[in-house]
Each structure stands twice: as structure tokens, then as C-alpha cells.
Amino acid sequence: MTEDRIPLAGVIGSPVAHSRSPKLHTYWLSVHGLRGHFIPIDVASDDLETVIRTMPAMGFVGCNVTIPYKEKVMSLADQITDRAILIGAANTLIFRRDGTIMADNTDGYGFIENLRQGAPNWSASDGKAVVLGAGGAARAVVAALADAGVSEILLTNRTRVRAEKIKEDFGMRIQVIDWVQAGNVLEEAALVVNTTSLGMTGKPEMRIPLDGLQKGTVVTDLVYEPLQTRLLREAEEAGCVTVDGLGMLLHQAVPCFERWFGLRPEVDAGTRAAALR
Numbered sequence: 001m002t003e004d005r006i007p008l009a010g011v012i013g014s015p016v017a018h019s020r021s022p023k024l025h026t027y028w029l030s031v032h033g034l035r036g037h038f039i040p041i042d043v044a045s046d047d048l049e050t051v052i053r054t055m056p057a058m059g060f061v062g063c064n065v066t067i068p069y070k071e072k073v074m075s076l077a078d079q080i081t082d083r084a085i086l087i088g089a090a091n092t093l094i095f096r097r098d099g100t101i102m103a104d105n106t107d108g109y110g111f112i113e114n115l116r117q118g119a120p121n122w123s124a125s126d127g128k129a130v131v132l133g134a135g136g137a138a139r140a141v142v143a144a145l146a147d148a149g150v151s152e153i154l155l156t157n158r159t160r161v162r163a164e165k166i167k168e169d170f171g172m173r174i175q176v177i178d179w180v181q182a183g184n185v186l187e188e189a190a191l192v193v194n195t196t197s198l199g200m201t202g203k204p205e206m207r208i209p210l211d212g213l214q215k216g217t218v219v220t221d222l223v224y225e226p227l228q229t230r231l232l233r234e235a236e237e238a239g240c241v242t243v244d245g246l247g248m249l250l251h252q253a254v255p256c257f258e259r260w261f262g263l264r265p266e267v268d269a270g271t272r273a274a275a276l277r
Contacts, residue, residue, distance in 0.1 A: 008059045009260045010039040012051070012073075013066035017042065020246075020275045021064055024253055027274035028265040036261050043069075052076055056095040061260045063093050064253075070105075070136055077103035086143050086169075089136045092256050107137065108144030110252025111222075115191075117251070117267065118243030119218045124149035126218075127190030131155050132182065132208070134162035137222055138195040142170055145191075154189070156182040158196075183209035186217075192235070194221040199229035206231055215239030222248060250275060 011021045017040060025038035041063070043051050048069060053076070055063065065073050070089035074080060077090065078100040084090045090103035115122060129150050131138055134157035145153055156177040157163040167174040177185055186192060192213070198206040200223045210231065213219065219235035224245035232242045250267045258264040265271070 005059050007036045007061045007261060008039070008055075009036065009062050009064075009256075010041045010060065011064040011066055012041045012043050012048075012069060014042050014044065014068065016040045016066060019066065020249060021253065023277055024250060024271065024275045025257060027271065028257055029261065031270065032263055032265065034261050034263060045069075045072075048072060049076055052093070052101070056099060056101075060095055062095050062256065064256060065091050065093060074103055077101045079103070081105070083108065083143060087136070087139045088169075089139070091252065092259075094259050104255075105140060106252040106255050107140035107248070108147070109255060110248040110250070111141050111193075112144045112148055113251035113254075113267070114245075114247030115218070115220060115243060118220070118247055119241045122191065122218045122241070125151075128152045128154055128188050129191040129193065130177075130182070130185055130189040131193045131195060132198075132206075133157055133195035134159070134166050135195065139166060139169075141193055141195055141222075142166055142174065145193075146170060146173060150191075154185050156185075183212055186210065186212035187214055189214075189217055192217060192219045192231075192240075194223065194229070194231050197223065199223050199231055201225045210234045210238070213238040213240055216241065218243065221245050224249065246272065246275060 011019050019040050022038050029036050073090050079102045081104045084103050084105040087105045090105050092104045094102040153174045154177050155163045155174050158179045163176045197203045217240045219240045220243035221229045221231050222245040223229050227244045236242050
């Protein structure tokens with residue numbers, strides 16, 4: 001790309017109109033006085049490869065990837081980071097000047113940074129983590145928790161076989177719990193993480209009994225619409241430390257923005273307000 005071309009980035013998915021990423025990146029570009037644009041791109045599955053391979057010639061320096069393409073884009077990359085390979089999905093593509101495409105996954109980084117910002121007293125040595133769900137987000141969370149040093153992760157999912165697959169991939173520190181028993185292990189947890197869509201606007205509520213939550217337990221929900229889910233509301237009432245899911249979206253975007261536009265932004269009150277507009 002020539003130096004006088006304005007760098008472009010975006011988010012690819014279907015649907016993608018709901019994404020808060022354009023507001024977030026546009027805010028950072030504006031507040032730092034950088035040239036560039038970030039746009040949502042709704043792409044049909046049959047067009048995905050054509051669109052991605054055309055983007056560098058159009059001036060794109062990279063893009064975020066969201067549902068349902070996080071796994072599919074892996075096959076289009078020339079280089080894949082170790083963490084994306086481990087998670088089995090990519091949420092970030094970097095288009096290099098030599099025409100090659102690198103795939104990465106910053107979801108785990110975003111999760112840990114949000115946890116550290118929202119619950120600064122939490123430590124990986126505090127005790128067990130209970131993770132609800134076994135999809136792509138759960139894989140990113142489990143990888144991040146294992147990397148941070150959490151010694152035991154209790155993993156539960158409505159479809160047990162998916163949780164067993166994560167245990168197979170990530171090792172012996174994971175213990176799989178039947179979904180119907182999920183409420184019974186909450187009292188053991190120093191950290192509880194919901195990675196499912198339960199409780200999200202338009203989705204069913206989470207029906208797991210939450211009376212086992214202990215005062216001081218850190219509870220975080222990856223859902224950020226609404227910002228306060230039933231899980232977070234009841235956890236707060238139980239005296240838990242709660243962390244909403246918006247911060248994960250904000251923090252995962254930091255290394256992406258830095259790679260694309262050359263400056264590392266801060267996640268502060270202004271960033272959060274911009275994403276919520």
C-alpha cells in the first residue's frame with residue numbers, strides 16, 4: 001500500500017449491522033487524529049473468500065471477523081498464530097504489504113484484560129474457575145485462563161460432548177460437569193464465566209440455580225446486551241464482584257487497532273461511552 005492511501009479496516013460477518021466495533025474504532029481514529037476508516041461488511045458465505053482476497057487491493061489493512069466466519073477464515077490465511085490454532089478460530093485478519101494474510105485471535109486477551117480491569121483484585125491463584133458454555137468463546141476463555149495460571153477449570157455445557165472436546169484439546173486441568181449439575185459447583189468457584197448466549201436480548205434466560213454464588217466470587221458475563229444480565233444482577237445481590245461483557249469487546253480491539261493503524265489505544269471511560277452510543 002502506498003503511503004498516501006488512507007488505511008481501511010472493518011468487521012466481516014452476517015449479520016453485522018449490530019456490531020459496536022465501527023463506533024469503537026471510529027472513536028479511536030478521531031480522538032488520536034489518525035487517518036482511516038472502519039466499516040461493517042455483511043458478506044454471504046459463498047462470497048467470503050472473494051471478498052477477503054480482494055480487500056488488500058482496495059486499501060484494507062485488516063479486519064475483524066465475527067459470527068459465523070471465525071472458523072472458516074482460518075483456511076484463507078497464509079499464517080496463523082499459535083493462539084488462533086489452539087482456539088480453533090480467528091477474530092482478526094492482518095493484510096500484509098507482501099499480500100499475505102495473517103489470522104489471529106484476540107478474544108482471550110480481551111477477556112483477561114477486561115477481567116483485570118473490572119476485578120483488579122482477582123488472581124489466577126484464587127481458586128477454581130467455572131466456565132459455562134463450550135463454543136468458540138469458551139475455547140478462547142479457557143485458553144486465556146490456562147495461560148494466566150488457573151489450576152482447575154470446571155467446564156459445563158448443555159451438549160456435554162463439546163465440553164469433552166475442549167478437555168481433550170486443553171488438558172487435565174479441565175473437569176467437565178454435567179449441565180444439570182452446574183448450579184451445584186458455583187460455591188466452589190473463585191471465578192464464574194458465562195460464555196453462552198443465554199440471557200442475551202432475544203435469547204432464553206439462563207435457568208441455572210445461582211443460590212450457590214458466594215460473596216466475593218468474581219462473576220463475568222460475555223453477554224453485553226443487556227449490560228446487566230440476570231446472572232450479573234443476582235451475583236451482585238449475592239455480594240459478588242461483577243464484570244460485564246462490554247469490556248471484552250473493547251479490550252480485544254486494542255491489539256487489532258495497533259496493528260492496523262500503528263497506535264495502541266487506551267480503554268477508558270470515553271471508549272466505553274463511544275461503544276455504547
